[in-house]
Amino acid sequence: MQDRELPGLTHLQFLVLGVLLSGEQSGRTIRHAIEEYGIGRSAPAFYQMMARLERDGMVEGWYEQVKVGDQSVTERRYRTTAAGSRKWERAYAFYEGVRVGVTERRWSDA
Amino acid sequence: MPDNTLEALLRRLLPDAVRRELFDPARFDLHTDRFAAGKGALWHRWQLIRLYAECWRVSFIPEFPSRPTERTGMFVNDLRFALRSCRREPGFNLLAMLTLALGIGAMTMMYSVIYNVLLNPFPYTDPRRMVDVVFRNSADGGIRGALTVTEFRALVDESRVFEDAVGASDSRMLYRSENGVEQFNVVALTPNTFRFLGVPALLGRAFAEEDAIPGAPRVAVLSHRAWITYFGGDPGILGRTIALSSTPMTVIGVMPPRFTWNVADVWMPDPADRRDPDQMKRFWLQGRLKNGTSQAQAEAELNVIGRRLAQLYPDRYPKRFTISIITVIDWVVGRFRGVLYTLFGAVGLLLLIACCNVANMLLARATIRARAHAIRTALGATRFRILQQSFAESLLLAIGGGAFGVAFAYAGLAALKPFIPPYGIAKETVIEINPSVLLFSLAVATLTALIFGVLPAVRATRRDIAVGLSASGKGAEVSARHGGFRKALVVCEVTLSLVLLSGAGVLMQSFLSLIGQNLGFDPHNLVATRMNLLNATPAEQQQFLRAALDRVRSLPGVTAAGITTNGLPPYGGDGTNFDIPGKAHTEIWRGEVESCDETYFQTVGFRLLAGSLFSPADIASGRQVAVVNETLRNRFFGSEDPLGRQIRLERLAAGPGGNAAATFQIIGVVQDIRNRGLEEPIAPEAFIPYTRSLGFPRILIRTAIDSHLVAKTVRREIRAVNSNVVQRDPLVVEDTLAQESYARPRFSVLLMAVFGALGLLLVATGVYGVMTYVVSRQIREIGIRMALGAERGQVFGWVFGGAFRLIGLGTLVGGVASIATNRIIATQVWAVRMFDPIALGAAVALIAILGGVACFHPAFRATRVDPVVSLREE
Numbered sequence: 001m002q003d004r005e006l007p008g009l010t011h012l013q014f015l016v017l018g019v020l021l022s023g024e025q026s027g028r029t030i031r032h033a034i035e036e037y038g039i040g041r042s043a044p045a046f047y048q049m050m051a052r053l054e055r056d057g058m059v060e061g062w063y064e065q066v067k068v069g070d071q072s073v074t075e076r077r078y079r080t081t082a083a084g085s086r087k088w089e090r091a092y093a094f095y096e097g098v099r100v101g102v103t104e105r106r107w108s109d110a
Numbered sequence: 111m112p113d114n115t116l117e118a119l120l121r122r123l124l125p126d127a128v129r130r131e132l133f134d135p136a137r138f139d140l141h142t143d144r145f146a147a148g149k150g151a152l153w154h155r156w157q158l159i160r161l162y163a164e165c166w167r168v169s170f171i172p173e174f175p176s177r178p179t180e181r182t183g184m185f186v187n188d189l190r191f192a193l194r195s196c197r198r199e200p201g202f203n204l205l206a207m208l209t210l211a212l213g214i215g216a217m218t219m220m221y222s223v224i225y226n227v228l229l230n231p232f233p234y235t236d237p238r239r240m241v242d243v244v245f246r247n248s249a250d251g252g253i254r255g256a257l258t259v260t261e262f263r264a265l266v267d268e269s270r271v272f273e274d275a276v277g278a279s280d281s282r283m284l285y286r287s288e289n290g291v292e293q294f295n296v297v298a299l300t301p302n303t304f305r306f307l308g309v310p311a312l313l314g315r316a317f318a319e320e321d322a323i324p325g326a327p328r329v330a331v332l333s334h335r336a337w338i339t340y341f342g343g344d345p346g347i348l349g350r351t352i353a354l355s356s357t358p359m360t361v362i363g364v365m366p367p368r369f370t371w372n373v374a375d376v377w378m379p380d381p382a383d384r385r386d387p388d389q390m391k392r393f394w395l396q397g398r399l400k401n402g403t404s405q406a407q408a409e410a411e412l413n414v415i416g417r418r419l420a421q422l423y424p425d426r427y428p429k430r431f432t433i434s435i436i437t438v439i440d441w442v443v444g445r446f447r448g449v450l451y452t453l454f455g456a457v458g459l460l461l462l463i464a465c466c467n468v469a470n471m472l473l474a475r476a477t478i479r480a481r482a483h484a485i486r487t488a489l490g491a492t493r494f495r496i497l498q499q500s501f502a503e504s505l506l507l508a509i510g511g512g513a514f515g516v517a518f519a520y521a522g523l524a525a526l527k528p529f530i531p532p533y534g535i536a537k538e539t540v541i542e543i544n545p546s547v548l549l550f551s552l553a554v555a556t557l558t559a560l561i562f563g564v565l566p567a568v569r570a571t572r573r574d575i576a577v578g579l580s581a582s583g584k585g586a587e588v589s590a591r592h593g594g595f596r597k598a599l600v601v602c603e604v605t606l607s608l609v610l611l612s613g614a615g616v617l618m619q620s621f622l623s624l625i626g627q628n629l630g631f632d633p634h635n636l637v638a639t640r641m642n643l644l645n646a647t648p649a650e651q652q653q654f655l656r657a658a659l660d661r662v663r664s665l666p667g668v669t670a671a672g673i674t675t676n677g678l679p680p681y682g683g684d685g686t687n688f689d690i691p692g693k694a695h696t697e698i699w700r701g702e703v704e705s706c707d708e709t710y711f712q713t714v715g716f717r718l719l720a721g722s723l724f725s726p727a728d729i730a731s732g733r734q735v736a737v738v739n740e741t742l743r744n745r746f747f748g749s750e751d752p753l754g755r756q757i758r759l760e761r762l763a764a765g766p767g768g769n770a771a772a773t774f775q776i777i778g779v780v781q782d783i784r785n786r787g788l789e790e791p792i793a794p795e796a797f798i799p800y801t802r803s804l805g806f807p808r809i810l811i812r813t814a815i816d817s818h819l820v821a822k823t824v825r826r827e828i829r830a831v832n833s834n835v836v837q838r839d840p841l842v843v844e845d846t847l848a849q850e851s852y853a854r855p856r857f858s859v860l861l862m863a864v865f866g867a868l869g870l871l872l873v874a875t876g877v878y879g880v881m882t883y884v885v886s887r888q889i890r891e892i893g894i895r896m897a898l899g900a901e902r903g904q905v906f907g908w909v910f911g912g913a914f915r916l917i918g919l920g921t922l923v924g925g926v927a928s929i930a931t932n933r934i935i936a937t938q939v940w941a942v943r944m945f946d947p948i949a950l951g952a953a954v955a956l957i958a959i960l961g962g963v964a965c966f967h968p969a970f971r972a973t974r975v976d977p978v979v980s981l982r983e984e
Contacts, residue, residue, distance in 0.1 A: 028139045043136035043161065044128075044168045051131035063138075068145040075142060076135035 007091030012039060013053060017080055017088040020059060024079035026066075050078060058084030116155060120162045128169045136161055184495070188502035195503060196510075202475065203507060206468045209875075210511025210558060212868055213464030215518025216457040217554050220861075222523060222547040223530070224450050228443060230546075231536040233368045235308030236398060239273075241405075241435040243395040243412065248430035249698050252685070256392035258426075261419060263384050265395060265433075268415050271408040275397035276303040277382045278372045283354040284644060284836055287340060290829065291644060291836045294336065294354060297372040298380035298391075304331075306398065307371060313337075314348045314363035321362075322379040328359040329378065334367040336375035370537040396438060408435055439536075446534035448938035449858050455931075456613060456865045459606045461554070463869050465562040466599045466606075467876045468507070472563060473596055474883050476500075497567050504563020505556070512555030519543060519551070529860055531853035596880050597916050603876045604920025604961070605927060607869040608953055612928035613935050614862035615949025620939040621855040629680055630783030630792075631715040633847050637811040637821045638678050639840035641828055648801075652730075655807055658831045659709075665823060667815035672710030675800050675807050679714055679843065680851070682785030682795045686761035690746055691773070701742060701794030702785055703759050705802060711737070711780060713812045721753045721778035724799055732801035736774035740782045742794030752776045757796055774798055788851045817842045855939065870956065874964040881913045881968035893977040902973040909972045913965035921954050928953070 009017070012034070019025060019033045031046050041049070053059045061078045080088070117137060124133055140161060144154050196203045234240070243265060244255040257265070257277075266275045277300045285292045304316035312334065321329050330352065332341070341347050351358050359378060371377070372394075380386075382393050399408055412433040420427040440447070476483075483496055520543060527541060643654045655673055662671045676683045683704030690699075708724040719740060728735055736757055743752050755776050762772035774796070782792045800807065809828075813820045821840040828835055885892070892905055900908075928950055936943065 027135050028142055031139075042164045042168065043139055044132040044165045047132050047135045048168055050135075061135075066142075068142050071141075071145040073141040073145065074138045076138060 007087075007094045009087055009091045012049065013058070014088065014091050015039070016049070016053065017058060017084050020078060020080045021085065021088065024077055026064075027061075027076040027078060030078065047076070050076075053084070057081055058087060117158060120158060124162070124165060125169065128165050132165045132168060133161065136165070185498060185502060188499045189506065191499060192503040192506040196506065199475075202471065203510070206471050206507050207510035207514055209464050209467050209471075209872065210508060210555075210562075211514030211518050212872065213457075213461035214508075214512050214515030214551060214554055214558065215522060216865060216868065217461050218515055218519035218543070218547060218551045219522040219526065220450075220454050220457045221550050222519065222543050223526070223541055224454055225544075225547055225550075226539055226541045227535045228439065228447055228450060231439060231442070231539045233309055233366075233538055235306075237438060239398045239401075240438040241397055241399060241408070242438055242441050243397065244434055244436065245416070245427075246432050246434050247428045248432060249428060252700075253434070255394050257395055258389075259382055259384055259386055259391055259393065260423075262382055262393040262395055264415050264419055265412055266397070269408075269411050271399060271403050271411050272397035273400045274302065274306050275395060276300050276306045277380075277393035277395055278303070279380060279382075279391055279393045280372055280374065283357070283376075285340065285352065285354055291834065292340060293642070293836045293838070294375040295373060296354060296376045296378060297374035299371075299377050300382050300393075301379045303371070303377075307369075309366065309369050311363035312366040313345060314361070316363050316365070317377075317379045322381040328357065329362045330354070330359040331363040331365060331377045332361055333365055333370065333375050333377075335370075337364045340375075368538050368540060373537055399435075405435055409433060442536040443534065445938070446531070446854060449534075449854065452613070452935055452938050453858060453861050453865075456610055456862055459610050460865050460869050460872075461558065463603050463606045463610075463872045463876075465558055466603045467872050467879075468558075469562040469565060470596050470599050470876055470880060472500075472504070472567075473599075474879070476567065497564065500567030501559070501564055504559040504567075507563070508555040508559035511558070512551055515555070516543065516548065516551055519547075526861070529853070529857050531849070531857055533850050534854050596883070600877055600880050600916045601920040601923065603873045604917055604957060605924035607866075607873040608921060608924025608957055609927050609931050610862070610869040611866040611953035611956060612924075612932060612946075612950045614859070614866040615953050616932050616935050616946055617855065617859045617862050617939060619946060619949055621852075621859045624788055624855055625852060627788065629788075630781060631679055633679070633843050635813045635815075635817045636679075636714075636843040637813060637817045637824065637840050638808050638843060639811070639821075639824050639828070640806060640808045640838040642806050642836045643832060644834045644836060646834075651807075652801060654832055654835070655809075658828050658835075659707075659809060661827050661831055662809060662811055662824060665820060665827060667813050667820055668811055669814045670709060670713040670812040672713035672810050673707040673800050673807055674710050674810060675705040677704040677706065677785075678808065678810075678841070678846070680784035680787055680847070682793065683797075684761060686759050688742075688746065688794065688796070689758040689760065691756045691758065693746065699746060699794070701796065703761060704785075704795060704797050705800035706797050707800055710797075710810060713810050714783065715812075716783065717781040719779045719781055720751075721776070723778050723780075724797075729799045729801055732799055734771075734774045734802065735777045735799070737778040737780055737797040738776055739780055739785075739792070739795045739797075741792050742796060743779050745794050752779060759796060759798070762802070771802075788847075817844070858939070866953075870960055873957065874960045877913065877917065877961055878964040878968065880916075881909070881965050882971070884912070885909060885968045885972045888972075889975055892972050892975045893979075896975065897977040905975070906969050906973045910965050910969040913969070914961065917958065917961040917965075921957060924957075925950060925954065 007014070015034050015037060016030055019030050025033075027047060027050060030050075031041070031043070034041070034046075050059065050061065054061050059078045059080055061076055063074050064077050065072055066075055067073075121129055121133060121137075137158065140154065140157055143149070144157075231237070232240075242255060243257070244253040245257075245261075246253050262277050266272065266277070279298045281296050281298070283294050283296045285294050299317075301317055301319045301322035304311075305318070310316070311331065314331075316331055317329055320326060332347065337343060337347065347361050347364065349360060349362075351360050353359075354376065365377075380391075399405075409432070412435070416427075416431070416433040420431070486496060487493070523541065523543065530541065641658070643651050646654065659671055659673065662668060674683075682702040684702065685700065686703045688699040688701055706724075707729050708726055711718070711723050721737075723737060724735065727733075736759075738752060738757070746752075747755070753776055756773050757776055758769070758773045760772065763769050776796075780797075784792060785795050786793050809824075811817075811820060811824065821842055824840050825837055828837060892909075895905060895908075896902075929945055932946065932949070
């Protein structure tokens, strides 16, 4: 059945959750990924958004040590929660429903 | 500083949530970026600082909602909301706008005066880099701006400090019209002057280099005033030949009204050539400094040239002198600059008082809206959103206030213009509200919106939601928290108002001292008129003057008349160095010499202290006798008797007769009268018969009736004696004093008094508003007190005392601030003490009285509270 409820996600949140659907990612990678869609955000602004997603229970974040060359650095990593995945699926279904409904149905005043 | 330390330090300076959620993950990314891209420590530190700044920015102005247009749209919505709010509360908003308009209007008005008088007074190209060059005598500080052609050429041709330089040499020439003979102020300009000033002619053309070539036809450019006054504004004047002192010249152009360079009627070209046979010609030098050349650098280079000139012509220069440069604006505006900046400071205070008042009003509204804010916050509105909405409302108020303010400024300027001292500003100045001034007003309005609007909003939103929700309009807690801030604003207002009022008091005291001082003569009913007879020998001149004097004396209402050639009280004669044979002195003795006839003393009102005045025979024969003033006697003779002693006036030694013609025998001593204006001390002065040095004579007339009536007939009577006479319009000494000496202090006093009164009015309304509000919030408390047995008198005293404590505190702080600011004002005005207890006391008393009146009604209202009703309502 077509989901007619408006999605409770902003476009940016939709995009971030979409990036995380393929698996856990570092914050830095997510930032670079959304930059490819023309959305440039400063690091603090980006992490402010991620913190809100965490608070809303849509993603989980933790720190991890990784190697860059011969240096050991810390990075913040994220993955979607079940709630986050559900919300993304619902938003996707909404947009898909709109796409199908709007393009395939014949609209008339009657 | 090592990276780790810097990072740790910046980290510590952030709020906990920002540090944890924003800074930490971002700084780790920075490490990764650094190592991945192989960046150095310097790059890392710079990025860290940027990151830190960005964290603060983001924490104050969140990036989300993420759609960029959304925030703009919200602000537009906020503005719409603010407009609706304006319509809902028209009285409140109009009052706030008018309060702000007072401050913004006064600020705009003063800024337009400052902009047009100080910053951009001339219509010329780049006037701020234009300077005058003067020789300064180190011994007596005297300055000389009129340079010989040799000096002018040396300073212009041999220095590298000027981008361009021009010279001007003024002289008087006579023009015979159908209505008689007129004296024109003719200024010879170096031919590059019009290019230098960059102002095109209104009609025809200005002259250029080719017009100054020897043998070129003589040409003249007319001032707009001369064109209108003497040629009826006839455009056919171009190409016509006019004769000035019998020299024919062709008019080639007319300049626009604002072009009044050197206050000339006519300009003509002069190349200021060293080969000019007229060795008496003197030029004023004005140059435009090269970009990047400082005043000190320019002076250093010009002084090298000056010293070389002194070596070549040692007898022409004092032993010690320097060449100084003074900007053209400073030359004209002089001490008026300080007065204007003082007044600008005063309007700044007025604007702050207005801001405090409006902030108080907004705080009261914020308290009333506390519950609405709390509900919005509970529903998820961020603090930023609420602040943004408050700012939109404030901005709307400020724009309204700014619009009213500009209207006030227009009206204020129209009212102010007649009081602007004519002698303190450049003749070219046009005081008006122009785009620069409007831009300034816009900036002031926006700034005030930030000051008065955001501060109360920040306070209003810093509240616990629970308290806000429970406040429900009664909120004792809310009232208590805001009460302190509101009271602080009242204290600020009283402080600022006291500073304004005591400043006005200081200026008033200076003005009263100035107009109340003893001039030594009665300036009322005194008329002076200048004249000269064309092509007359000295004997014919004397004969004419005697005849003119007799005719003037026979006019009804004239009680006395005398002749002088160079004095017009309270100004004496020309400056000269003195010598008294037999008296050695190392320093230069300097004073004034004035030529007059025997009836001059009686006309002005000099009192004879010793010896005698001139006799008619002394004047007729041009005897070398002198009368001196008290100051000269006391300074140069001390307890000795000056009568019968000789005095040498160096100024006359340069003329025909040399030293012998410059030595006079003292025959009398007269009482001092002011001879260097009202603000300078009296100078030593010697009076000699006018027949010794016949200049451009002036008849001084004492009248028994209104001197303006006599002034109207004098010109006609003198022309009746000889139609070849050249006359200037008669001057009424009282009017000249008012324009030249009293106009500037009167202008300052007037403005300060108006600003002080407005400040006082704002304070009174501010105190009244706060006290009314405080009483309305404390109805319950007053009710309980009365229920517990408090008398009405006690309640009155409690409320009134509370308000007066605020006024007292403001007065205390304001008193200290006034003492500091009055010291600054005292340096700008004449004859006031650094600390004036009378002015300060009067200001305190005024504020106390008005504050008392403002507190009375709220306190009285408190005594009318019915405890039963108030407790039931609560």
